[in-house]
Amino acid sequence: MEGVTDVILDALDPEQRQVATLLDAPLVVLAGAGTGKTRAITHRVAHAVREGRYEAGATLAVTFTTRAAGEMRGRLAQLGVRSAQARTIHSAALRQCQYFWPTAFGSDFPPVLSNSFPLVARAAASVLRSSETALVRDLDSEISWSKSSNVTAERYVELASASGREVSGATPAQVAAVIAAYEKTKAASGQVDFSDILLCAASLLAEHPAVAERIRSTYRHFVVDEYQDVSAVQHRLISLWVDGRDDICVVGDPHQAIHSFAGARADFLLGFAAEVDSASVVRLVRNYRSTPEILGASNHVLGGRDPRFALRATKPAGAAPTFHAVRSEADEAAGVAEWLTLQHADGIAWSELAVLYRINAQAPSFEAALSDAGVPYSVRGTEKFYDRAEVRQAITVLSRAAQSEPDGSVPELMESFLASSGWTSEAPTSMGRQRERWESLNALRTMVLEEDKKRANWQADDFVVWLTERASWQSAPVADAVTLSTMHAAKGLEWDGVAVVGVREGLMPFVLCQEEPALSEERRLLHVAFTRARARLRVSWATANGNRTANRSRFLMGLTTQGAQAAPAPAGNRRQRGSLRSRACTVCGEQLHSAAERKLSRHSDCESTYDEALLMALKKWRKETADENSVPAFVVFTDATLLAVAEAEPSTRQELLKLSGIGTVKVERYGQACLQVIADHKASRT
Template sequence: MSESLEERVLTGLDEEQRTVATTLTGPLCVLAGAGTGKTRAITHRIAYGVLGGSYNPQRLLAVTFTARAAAEMRTRLRDLGVGSVQARTFHAAALRQLQFFWPQAIGGALPALLDHKAALIAESARRLRLSTDRAAVRDLAAEIEWAKVSMFTPDSYPQHAAERGTPGGFDTTTMARIFRSYEDLKTDRNLIDFEDVLLLTVGILQEDQRVAATVREQYRHFVVDEYQDVSPLQQRLLELWLGEREELCVVGDSSQTIYSFTGANSKHLLEFGKRFPKAQVVKLVRDYRSTPQVVQLANSLLAARRPSGRAADAAWAQPLQLLAQRPAGPEPAFLESSDDEAEAAAVAARIKSLVDSGTPAAQIAVLFRTNGQSEAYEQALSAAGVGYQLRGGERFFARKEVRDAILSLRAASRADGTHDQEAAPGLSQQVRDVLGSLGYTDDPPASSGAVRERWESLSALVSLADELVRSRKPVAEGPDFGLVDFVAELQERSQAQHAPTVQGVTLASLHSAKGLEWDAVFLVGLSEGLMPISFADTAEGVDEERRLLYVGITRAREFLHLSWSLSRTPGGRAHRKPSRFLDGLRPGSTAAAPRSGSFRSAAKLSRKPPATCRVCGNALANGAERKIGRCGNCPASYDEQTFEALRNWRLEEARTAQIPAFMIFTDATLVAIAEAKPGSLAELAQVAGIGPSKLERYGAAVLNLLPAP
């Protein structure tokens, strides 16, 4: 007796997931908490609709935000028997449409796609006779990307960016000039960047009704995953795909909005009911990932948030209250260490204990706020004899060693076809032999950094070969899975950005851990200034840091370990404090007192008299002048050598922490420090632009750079 459609597709879904899967007409909004099976629910919805005849698989488009998530969705759809449904990122879907419609809508060939902005941005700055370093170029690239996904032009950028700091150390007017120069260079060289892919697709759909009608005829139903991360530009593209129709299913969780600095905005998820008054809303709150102890800590973290002012409170949505479905597990562990080195050693010791007790290293993660924190854990894990992998950097298949390895494997596969197959070694040994010529060894190197990363990449390819040999059962009278097949598999994975799993403890930033999960998670460096990060100086910024920690907590299935240190270096002064987010959560602590009003409104209550120039006595005209305490036209009184030492130090700090240089100190603050010549932390604290968190994090290093009084 054959299974019914309901038995094939709906078996195993809970009540809310089943509601999602059987609600085949839109609009539908799924509010899905961490670990509640949202991908399962929406892929089963697609399968139920396609297999039941409600959806044409060629006329449904599922979009998400990362190639990895899209690949995961395609795999699940294929397993459900509906592999012909398209699951793509916004950029991939838009690029495909742009390539198809460009000749008829614009004419000629589509401009070449620019992989990286850095070279053109640096050239744009040089044309304007502006000096930039690598950190500044990175800041400028991020700012241009934010402006474009927010749909601002070089002309409209200044009025919308007044409160975004000074990217690259440049004011908004100069930033707009660099933005304009960059756009002109792209036009001159017939290039487009990734944001242009979306902008040009939007432009064609807006201007050419024939193209818009064709796209709307092609796609009748849309599913959007991670809808809280949609940018204004992506939202506009989605609206143009839809037209006047309402066949849209969106899935998201406002408590996991952690990418606002890139232009992501959860208001589209929160206001879905206003756009579609007849929308059905389904909440997924049953957490199948984490133990009740982990779920309770995550719920408590969000519930501890207190009113912070009208703007911040309006942007903060009521969190979903997760309900744990797994059996009880160990209580989350909290650890305070004397310094960063001791914290890393303690974490490595605990990880080794877990591995020795049977927890696979690949099911353990160490998560931190900034990538610059990874070095201590690389060294500690190496000393403990535990393998690890770094996540969140360059894409796996874009790494030079991976590209070189695939070229060598492809060359070897051609030669392999000319030899006696019976005499050839198995796939695993062949891959080891080929990659051995590139430096692969069975044992990991003792060193960390680039050497270790290169070995991890090659080791991942070897592990993939071993895995494929085990999983591909030989067919009677047929050839074994060989080197030619392995190279084809790598090519397919490269196109889908489906990186192999590395057997080792994962070291990753909290941002890059989004969408992943492990049996054991170690959240490290949870001290004020790192969590929340020091430059989160608004109520909205602190709220996003709280959500970021929530994402970190909810990555853990069973073991959760939270730690912080009191000093940066061994023997240093113990001036650090545990993160305010841990107040009321860690043993022996009490909940933080409620705060009233926003950061900005509190500042307005303590207005100071107008500042005047210490040289000429005239009123200071802008923030930069007030920061350094003199008019821009009045002569400087600082030593150039000291100022350059401060700039060089800031650059190295920014590279280590992988944050924009201006987020440490702006040029104006460095000038103010060089002119004030503070001789103590108390005097340094009087310099405008140096708050308590920055004083704590950078004060000692800055004083060491200044000449003795």
């Protein structure tokens, strides 16, 4: 009837409306950054429930972060759909395992390891005679990848050898032995790890028909977000949940596929329509987040890959992104601090500004520069806000205080707790854990006091209900501070102004990601970083890396403006020569063709970002040292560390200690000999 407003569908653009109303067949939604996918899929659920097509309590929305699940629950609640479930895939699987395991096996589901690192360290020590932190961390990641990819220790050697997987210099056979030793130790402890949860849930469904029937009768309608991030095991589990039914909608963006290191495979998203009969496909490309100028740079970074997914701006024109080539990392950090100060003076809140970098090791120089400039900042880590020890303690203490004084003043309860915990209004000058604890309590305080301003006659018992709900939704507060974050951790977030730093060869793309498919993933990662910005984007890099000259990233070719370095042009018709399986030049990104070029990892006329001869000399020294001490080569220095040494060319012990992966023990044991190799090589160049 004319004049009647549909509050669910009228809020959607034509493509989003298709997502909400195509309910008769499986649906694949290819949704670019900032195109409103969460709005589309929550309105899909609300519309389907209203029309009687979905039963709210039988609907499961699957996400891959707790924060995203909380946001989805909040949006569904606002649309009047409160009984639908929105969970991470691990949370949903764990609930099913804990509930049905006794039925299937006659015993409780095993406890989940809170930290797998100690068991991996024990396995590494028994197999490799080393439990060095960097090595154990890499092995822990590889074990997680193997389980997510459903690769057993028995199959690992063949697969790793064929695909060229490397883990800190350990051979595939050694890694397989570590995997087997880890599994044996874990089984003896009577525990399961995070990855086992999905494997166990899939086993319940595949091998126990009665359990599978009960699970499938509980959840009959599915929406799965971020499908470009699913692994082989996750894809298998989702397929077992759905069991061929039509009530499935998967959503994802192939241009934001940046988690292959965790076993994620975008081909599950792109191949879903072919795998599932009669599936429909909808593309969301209208971007509501960023200005046309920012989207132009973001699309350009992708190098024209698949124009069907190019983002289209809906916002009016704004400021053009700026590009800055500076002499040193210190100059870069100072320039970013000045830029942030100017943005804040121009009316942008500190909380609407961010600094994004490729690796965590880049953070300290920016922390120091922001501290010197008086810019408040918060370092975004991997730990969830409500899982932090100080936040859990705060919620417990505040809840008890509210129970004893149900009519008490909320601000007084908050201030009393902070005083008892030693919190002060001034941020500590030190970095690390002390600073993180202060930031957590300050953010909690700000969140509570802001909510108190909105409430009339708000009492302590109401406060506890509100705080508990926020925690269950993982609705974390936003501190009035600039966010420092890796590009990976920034996925799913957005700010008015973003500074993307360190966009040089060796960092973007990262030095260990110079071949396909890793190289294309680095390109997508920079695209993700650019698309975090709504209105203002600053891109920078240092032209010096230690004692070496550094080139700006090949991904910026054709983008940089006045003051930026010129990019080396592709030589001749390289793109037409060679096969797609050829290696890429580490400088210009074009294909390599001759054996000599592949050995150099670059074209003969492209400038190298480090001295290959020095790297070879360092590898020779490492092998000789490892043989003398009867240890594997990676125990001396990992490949990544050697590359960092070759780039920096340190001349003193202090300069060695500044490099990632080198601590005091390494310097004491190998430092002098390593420095001598560098000094000898420098002398031979003169």
